Amino acid sequence: MECYSEQTIALAVDGELAADDSRRLRDHLATCGRCRALVDALRAENRVLSESLHELPDEAASPAGFSRPRRSWVRSDLARTVAVLTLGLIISIWFDELSIPAALEWLNPFSLSGGTNLFFNLSYYFAHGGTAMLTEYAAAVGGFFLLSLLGGALLLGSRSRLRQSGSRLLIVLLVLSLPSLALERRNGEFVTVPASETVDDTLLATGNTVRVEGVVNGDLLAFGQTVEVRGTVKGDLVSFAKRTVVSGTVEGSIYSFSQSLDLDGQLRHSIYGWVQSLRVDDRGHVGDGIVVGAGDVSLEGEVKRSVNIFSGNVDVSGPIGRDLTMAGGTLTLTNTSRVGGSLSARVHQLKDVHISDGATIAGKRDIQMQVTKSQFTRPRFYFHQAIWFAAAMLVGWLGLVLFPVFFRAATQAVGLGWRSLGLGVGVLAGVPVVMVVAALTLVGIPVSLMLFAVYLAAIYLAKVWVGAFLGQLLLRPAGATKGDWLLGLLVGLLLLTIVGFIPYLGGLVRLGVVCLGLGAFAAQLYRASRPAITT
Amino acid sequence: MDAKRNMAKGPQPREGGTRHIEGLDLESVIERARGQDAEALGEIYRRYARRVFGLSCYMLDSRESAEDATSEVFLKLQRSIESYDGSIPFLRWLLRVAGNQCIDALRRRQRGRRVIVEGEDAAAVIETASSEPSPLGAVISTEERAQVRDTIARLPENYRVPLVLRYYGELSYDEIAQQLDLERNHVAALIFRAKQELRRRLAPRSK
Numbered sequence: 212m213e214c215y216s217e218q219t220i221a222l223a224v225d226g227e228l229a230a231d232d233s234r235r236l237r238d239h240l241a242t243c244g245r246c247r248a249l250v251d252a253l254r255a256e257n258r259v260l261s262e263s264l265h266e267l268p269d270e271a272a273s274p275a276g277f278s279r280p281r282r283s284w285v286r287s288d289l290a291r292t293v294a295v296l297t298l299g300l301i302i303s304i305w306f307d308e309l310s311i312p313a314a315l316e317w318l319n320p321f322s323l324s325g326g327t328n329l330f331f332n333l334s335y336y337f338a339h340g341g342t343a344m345l346t347e348y349a350a351a352v353g354g355f356f357l358l359s360l361l362g363g364a365l366l367l368g369s370r371s372r373l374r375q376s377g378s379r380l381l382i383v384l385l386v387l388s389l390p391s392l393a394l395e396r397r398n399g400e401f402v403t404v405p406a407s408e409t410v411d412d413t414l415l416a417t418g419n420t421v422r423v424e425g426v427v428n429g430d431l432l433a434f435g436q437t438v439e440v441r442g443t444v445k446g447d448l449v450s451f452a453k454r455t456v457v458s459g460t461v462e463g464s465i466y467s468f469s470q471s472l473d474l475d476g477q478l479r480h481s482i483y484g485w486v487q488s489l490r491v492d493d494r495g496h497v498g499d500g501i502v503v504g505a506g507d508v509s510l511e512g513e514v515k516r517s518v519n520i521f522s523g524n525v526d527v528s529g530p531i532g533r534d535l536t537m538a539g540g541t542l543t544l545t546n547t548s549r550v551g552g553s554l555s556a557r558v559h560q561l562k563d564v565h566i567s568d569g570a571t572i573a574g575k576r577d578i579q580m581q582v583t584k585s586q587f588t589r590p591r592f593y594f595h596q597a598i599w600f601a602a603a604m605l606v607g608w609l610g611l612v613l614f615p616v617f618f619r620a621a622t623q624a625v626g627l628g629w630r631s632l633g634l635g636v637g638v639l640a641g642v643p644v645v646m647v648v649a650a651l652t653l654v655g656i657p658v659s660l661m662l663f664a665v666y667l668a669a670i671y672l673a674k675v676w677v678g679a680f681l682g683q684l685l686l687r688p689a690g691a692t693k694g695d696w697l698l699g700l701l702v703g704l705l706l707l708t709i710v711g712f713i714p715y716l717g718g719l720v721r722l723g724v725v726c727l728g729l730g731a732f733a734a735q736l737y738r739a740s741r742p743a744i745t746t
Numbered sequence: 747m748d749a750k751r752n753m754a755k756g757p758q759p760r761e762g763g764t765r766h767i768e769g770l771d772l773e774s775v776i777e778r779a780r781g782q783d784a785e786a787l788g789e790i791y792r793r794y795a796r797r798v799f800g801l802s803c804y805m806l807d808s809r810e811s812a813e814d815a816t817s818e819v820f821l822k823l824q825r826s827i828e829s830y831d832g833s834i835p836f837l838r839w840l841l842r843v844a845g846n847q848c849i850d851a852l853r854r855r856q857r858g859r860r861v862i863v864e865g866e867d868a869a870a871v872i873e874t875a876s877s878e879p880s881p882l883g884a885v886i887s888t889e890e891r892a893q894v895r896d897t898i899a900r901l902p903e904n905y906r907v908p909l910v911l912r913y914y915g916e917l918s919y920d921e922i923a924q925q926l927d928l929e930r931n932h933v934a935a936l937i938f939r940a941k942q943e944l945r946r947r948l949a950p951r952s953k
Contacts, residue, residue, distance in 0.1 A: 217938075218934070218935070218938050221934075221937075221938055221941070222934055225912070225919070225937075227918065227919045227934065256941065257913065259891070259894065260894070260898075260909075260913045260941075260944075261913045261914070262891060263891040263892075263894040263895050263898070264800075264804065264895060264898065264910065264913055264914040265800075265914065266888075266891055266895070267796075267800045267803070267895075615814070615817060616810065616813040616814045616817055617810070619817070620813065692821070692824075738809065739808075739809065739810045
């Protein structure tokens with residue numbers, strides 16, 4: 212009798228052959244050694260297939276959202292630590308070797324001056340409520356994040372098509388970076404626009420010193436240790452520098468992230484910035500207003516409209532056209548100062564406000580003490596907290612609906628404890644450096660901006676994940692439904708909010724929460740980016 | 747009857763209940779889960795999440811989608827467990843549900859098209875009886891098993907999906923055919939070809 216085909220025998224081995232066919236095959240096998248051998252081989256093959264498939268590696272075997280941290284992390288962690296240290300070493304050598312980051316030497320955490328600068332700046336900001344401000348700033352970006360979430364969900368249609376999102380993102384980035392092709396770009400140790408020159412486009416200048424003596428018809432985007440405008444910038448000045456000095460004319464506004472910003476010249480519009488020290492010299496003139504967060508502010512020149520300052524110390528000796536609003540440490544108005552509108556100040560103690568007899572204030576004087584105790588007695592405080600709370604819950608709920616697995620997994624990743632914390636500290640400190648470096652390249656500017664948005668969003672979301680984790684830890688829900696997660700979030704957030712109001716400890720806890728959450732986010736991003744099966 | 751027994755016991759403290767449920771046999775757990783008992787559902791999750799996730803991992807292409815599918819299966823379980831009638835083993839039923847979930851996910855990605863399209867030679871029986879021993883036949887080491895797994899993960903979808911449903915999900919050809927909306931003999935052909943392809947890709951290994 213003729214032998215059976217391999218496919219028929221395979222069917223039989225799989226138990227899928229019809230009963231009478233099966234009987235006939237059995238009869239045949241009794242006489243045919245070749246077919247028997249094939250049956251044995253196919254059975255062995257099935258066994259190997261089945262065994263191989265069932266033996267999933269531990270790492271890939273459990274859904275990340277619910278997995279416990281592996282016990283055997285010591286070796287891999289050691290390897291990662293070594294890798295990170297090595298990378299750090301390479302980067303530090305790169306920082307030392309490369310000429311471009313000379314412009315950013317003051318940010319270089321590896322150099323002595325950079326390290327101390329960074330340390331002092333950070334400690335300064337934290338000492339003056341920097342963490343709270345960071346969180347508030349992040350909260351403001353919460354709305355933007357929600358829009359991006361919805362937009363992203365719409366753009367992608369469904370999560371299952373996320374695979375293509377990389378290419379989509381690239382397209383979006385390319386489109387966004389198109390305007391940057393119209394930029395004129397200059398880069399070097401010492402970048403100047405001499406007095407005789409006129410730049411017609413927007414100028415992107417990176418260098419140790421950037422000096423404009425001529426005319427820039429577009430905007431000036433400058434990154435450097437020192438940025439000086441002695442000539443004219445017809446558009447806006449965007450500076451990211453250790454020291455920014457404007458002694459010429461800026462016809463637009465100034466957007467500055469600098470250690471110090473000095474205005475001796477003419478500014479048609481406003482100053483928006485985050486600086487350690489802001490000085491408007493008596494020759495300086497601001498056509499519109501000032502909105503800044505700063506360590507020290509000294510206003511000697513004229514400001515036509517309102518001034519809003521969040522600052523450690525404010526000295527005003529020149530005229531301000533409209534209102535002066537400040538919150539922070541001390542406020543001094545000298546004899547020569549004049550406020551065309553109202554003065555409102557929020558300080559710790561009444562004696563922190565010095566108003567000389569010669570100072571004139573046209574409107575009301577509203578000086579409030581920021582006594583920590585008093586905020587609990589004001590109904591507005593509770594209203595504010597309720598809104599803050601509701602917003603956080605809403606964001607948590609939306610995130611859970613749109614990205615259920617990612618949110619649950621990020622929550623669970625908080626449980627990695629010190630590893631999340633360490634990673635979070637790294638991300639918190641490292642991302643700004645990456646952003647600056649990315650911004651040095653043309654295509655990198657939108658990347659940098661997006662990174663910034665994600666960074667702020669993640670800082671905001673950090674408390675959501677940590678809150679949810681904390682709640683789960685306390686409640687230990689049996690099922691893993693959305694309701695359980697949200698209940699956990701409610702309890703956890705409530706607890707974090709209350710702890711956050713404890714003096715000193717609260718700030719530390721908030722910082723810890725931000726780091727933990729960022730670390731969990733980063734860990735989960737890393738996990739999610741890996742393919743499903745790793746062997 | 748079981749429900750009555752549960753009621754007679756009344757509510758139990760959470761911790762005690764969890765410890766208690768771990769020792770229960772599957773039928774009682776399922777019975778309790780049918781009554782929407784959260785602990786019982788949690789226990790089913792504890793026992794089978796790994797397996798469901800494994801199936802999703804093999805069928806879908808990213809860890810993220812596999813996690814999505816797994817959580818969907820267990821979220822829907824609260825409702826779908828009512829339709830389990832005990833006629834087949836629970837695990838097989840659960841893997842069938844999981845398989846469906848994954849196929850839905852694959853289908854969604856392909857905007858509603860069928861996951862595997864029937865070709866012209868759909869059920870063509872390959873009559874090449876080979877007497878060569880399969881390269882997979884021998885007893886193999888852990889690393890080699892990892893390599894087999896890896897190679898399966900890289901197979902094209904139309905081979906990978908039926909192969910995984912058969913040898914990991916342990917579904918019958920009929921069940922696979924039903925899930926994939928194909929003829930039974932097409933499924934047989936796909937599985938057969940998948941194994942041939944697997945042998946071909948793994949062949950250098952054995953030499």
